[in-house]
Amino acid sequence: MPGKLSLMVAGALLAAAPMWAHHSFAAQFDQNKVVILQGTVTSMEWVNPHAFIHIAVKNADGTVTNWAIEGNTPNSLLRVGITKKSLAQGTEVAVRGYLSKSGEHIASGSSIIFKSGQKIALGSEHSGVSHQEAVLEWISSDEDLWKRQIEALKLDHSD
Amino acid sequence: MNKRYIVFLSLLVTGIMAAQAPKPKSYTPPKTPWGDPDLQGNWPGSINIPLQRPENMGERAVLTEAEKKARDTAGKQRATTGTWIEYYPATEQASLVVDPKNGRLPPMIPEAERRNKAVRGGLGPPTLSSPEQRAESVEDFDLWGRCITKGLVGSMLPGNLYNKGNRIIQAPGIFVIQNEMVHETRIIPTDGRPHRGKDIRTYMGDGRGHWEGNTMVVETTNFVKDIAMNGINFALLTDQLRIVERFTRTTQDKLSYDATIEDPGTWARPWTMHVDYPLDPTYELFEYACHEANYGMADILKGARMEEQRRAKQ
Numbered sequence: 001m002p003g004k005l006s007l008m009v010a011g012a013l014l015a016a017a018p019m020w021a022h023h024s025f026a027a028q029f030d031q032n033k034v035v036i037l038q039g040t041v042t043s044m045e046w047v048n049p050h051a052f053i054h055i056a057v058k059n060a061d062g063t064v065t066n067w068a069i070e071g072n073t074p075n076s077l078l079r080v081g082i083t084k085k086s087l088a089q090g091t092e093v094a095v096r097g098y099l100s101k102s103g104e105h106i107a108s109g110s111s112i113i114f115k116s117g118q119k120i121a122l123g124s125e126h127s128g129v130s131h132q133e134a135v136l137e138w139i140s141s142d143e144d145l146w147k148r149q150i151e152a153l154k155l156d157h158s159d
Numbered sequence: 160m161n162k163r164y165i166v167f168l169s170l171l172v173t174g175i176m177a178a179q180a181p182k183p184k185s186y187t188p189p190k191t192p193w194g195d196p197d198l199q200g201n202w203p204g205s206i207n208i209p210l211q212r213p214e215n216m217g218e219r220a221v222l223t224e225a226e227k228k229a230r231d232t233a234g235k236q237r238a239t240t241g242t243w244i245e246y247y248p249a250t251e252q253a254s255l256v257v258d259p260k261n262g263r264l265p266p267m268i269p270e271a272e273r274r275n276k277a278v279r280g281g282l283g284p285p286t287l288s289s290p291e292q293r294a295e296s297v298e299d300f301d302l303w304g305r306c307i308t309k310g311l312v313g314s315m316l317p318g319n320l321y322n323k324g325n326r327i328i329q330a331p332g333i334f335v336i337q338n339e340m341v342h343e344t345r346i347i348p349t350d351g352r353p354h355r356g357k358d359i360r361t362y363m364g365d366g367r368g369h370w371e372g373n374t375m376v377v378e379t380t381n382f383v384k385d386i387a388m389n390g391i392n393f394a395l396l397t398d399q400l401r402i403v404e405r406f407t408r409t410t411q412d413k414l415s416y417d418a419t420i421e422d423p424g425t426w427a428r429p430w431t432m433h434v435d436y437p438l439d440p441t442y443e444l445f446e447y448a449c450h451e452a453n454y455g456m457a458d459i460l461k462g463a464r465m466e467e468q469r470r471a472k473q
Contacts, residue, residue, distance in 0.1 A: 024304070027290040027459045047452035049306065070454075075339070075445040076245060076321045101462030106454075 025108065033099040035107045036153050037067055041091040046074050046084035053087055053109065055095065069095050069109040082120060094150045113153070115146045188373055188408040193331045196373040198406055201444065202325045202414045202436035204317025207234045207247045210390055210432070212254035212262030220262065222251045244320040255316065258419075258431040267394065271425045275395055286392040294463035300456065303389045306341060306449035308362040311379060311402055312418045313389030314338040317434050324444040325436060327406070327414075334368045334375055342447040347377055354380055360398065362386065375406040397424030412438040 025031075039057035045068075053069040071077060074084070087093070092115050097107035113119045189197045207230060212220075222230065231249035238246035254262035267275070278284050282293065285301045293299050303309050309319070315338065317323065324339035332350040337343065349368040359365070365381035384398035400422040407415040414436040421429035 024288050024290050024459065026288070027294060028455050028462060045452065048446070048448045049451075049453055050455070052452070052454075073321060073447065075447060078445060100458055101465065102458045103465050104458075104461070106458060 028101060029098040029108045030101050031098060034096065035099050036094065036096050036150070037069070037107070038094045038150060039067065039092075041087045041089055041093060042066065043089065044084050044087045049073055051077055051084075053093075053095070053112075055093060065105055067095075067105045067107060069097055069107055069112075071109045080120075086120075094146075094153060096153045111153070113146070113149045117145050117149070119149070186408070186410050191329055195329060195331075195370065196375070196408065197329065198327050198375060198408050198414060199329050200327060201439050201442040202327065203323045203439050203442045204315070204319065204325060204434065204436060205247045205323050205439070206317045206434065206437075207231065207249040208252050208255050208317060208434065210255045210316065211264060212256065214261075214263065216253055216262065218260045218262075220253050220257065220260075222249075222253050226253075227251050245323070247318045247323070252434075255432040255434060256430055257417075257433045259428075264391070265426045265428045265430055267425060268423075268427055271394065271397075275393065278395060284387045284392055284395050290459050290463070294459050296460075297456065300459075301389065301392050302362070302386060303341065305456070306453045308343065309338070309341055309389035310362055310386065311364055311382070311388060312404075312420060312432065313391070314340065314343050314363070315404075315416065315418065315434075316390045316432075317436070319390075322445075322447050324442055326444050334377065336377075337444060339444050339447055341449050349375075357381065360384070364400075364402065371405075373407060377404045377406070378402075379404070394425050396422050399424045409435070414438065 037055060037057050039055040041053060042056050043054045045052035045054065051071045051074050053071060055067050055069060057065050057067055059065055077083075093112050095107070095109050095112045097109040100106035100108075111119060191197045191199075227249050234249055235246055238244055256262045256264060259265055275283055279293075279298065282289065285299050285304075287301055287304060289301070290299050290304070297305055303313070308314070309316075315325070319340050322340035324337075326337040328335040328337070332348060334347045334349050336345045336347070343363060345363055345366055347366040347368045349370070351369070352367070354367060355365045360381050360383045362383055364379040366377045366379040368375055368377045370376070379402045380400075382396065382398065382400045384400075385395050387393070387395050400420070402421075403419045405415075405417040409415045415433070416436060417431055417433050419429050419431045420426075
């Protein structure tokens with residue numbers, strides 16, 4: 001129920017512990033807590049050392065929680081075709097990431113999908129492949145696809 | 160014709176051909192308008208070469224094709240399962256360290272071992288991952304995690320996860336090296352002026368350059384003492400640290416880089432690293448203002464306090 005279920009925390013069995021950038025990933029985020037968030041973009045913080053996407057997530061009880069999603073450095077995001085204008089305010093997105101150990105509504109972002117069917121990597125899970133492969137998977141803009149993709153995000157990382 | 164005679168003739172012909180073969184010409188780089196060898200351009204360290212060689216390789220400095228493939232596959236795997244890192248292809252070079260010949264850092268002197276062990280109550284100098292064990296203060300983060308610097312030669316090490324750009328800019332009497340990570344620029348006088356006074360010390364040191372033929376030689380001293388250079392975080396260095404770098408454009412598209420690091424207060428002997436940076440005119444160096452929003456520092460410290468509270472309640 002992607003429309004209502006806005007947060008899912010699932011224990012993730014990872015093939016290998018994630019590596020990190022200039023600071024330790026494992027010290028900041030819980031590798032065993034994957035979050036899947038569905039909401040609307042409120043702002044894009046195009047900052048170093050890591051960009052942040054802020055999204056408003058509607059909870060099951062109707063309240064709204066603001067989440068900060070940490071992405072890669074703007075330099076790496078630029079190199080795979082993401083700019084600070086890629087995520088306009090109000091854009092509906094679903095994000096997969098890892099929950100912060102600080103207990104706040106912060107998560108590292110590994111991938112993001114749009115209602116259009118577009119899917120992009122926020123971290124590095126697609127780095128090393130060509131620009132076209134890494135950035136876009138334009139398929140269509142139908143509502144069913146969006147739902148199926150969110151379900152796929154959960155299935156991929158909840159086993 | 161007997162067999163021995165044929166062998167003799169073959170050797171003779173081979174010898175004559177070898178004597179007549181043209182010697183490979185050494186590359187002459189283009190000149191700047193003021194007559195210096197022109198090394199300017201973008202030379203990203205987009206290569207996967209570890210600092211040290213596995214001990215069991217001994218003095219073999221070149222990987223087999225299978226070893227290279229295995230290293231490349233491991234790099235791809237690391238980028239796939241990692242966060243915020245990029246993939247760089249492996250080369251046949253076994254290690255960045257080329258002297259000592261076993262590709263490994265020389266042993267530390269006993270005094271340096273003692274000094275390092277005493278840091279942070281016995282935990283040793285902070286590394287990139289040390290906040291996972293303890294995050295009590297900024298002192299538990301290395302200088303890179305604190306967005307200060309990767310230091311020398313840390314800033315020059317290839318394969319630094321992301322932001323791999325290096326750019327050289329020249330002007331009359333000036334040689335400039337920019338590193339995308341962590342947004343460092345060294346402006347090195349080449350006009351023969353002496354080093355600054357020994358009491359003026361910085362993280363990147365005080366460099367002076369001169370040309371030896373087509374090679375730019377940069378000698379850097381005046382480092383801040385008791386810091387660790389990134390990539391070699393386990394060693395706090397002393398104020399005796401001296402680094403000599405040699406930049407040579409060996410082909411149009413290749414920049415040979417050697418750095419000899421000596422710190423008699425730390426290592427029993429100097430050591431040298433080597434890398435060939437490829438020219439990449441398409442590479443763009445972007446600003447990396449690491450301090451701009453280093454929320455990770457606060458988040459990690461906060462997360463560690465949360466963990467303490469959780470344990471206290473148990």
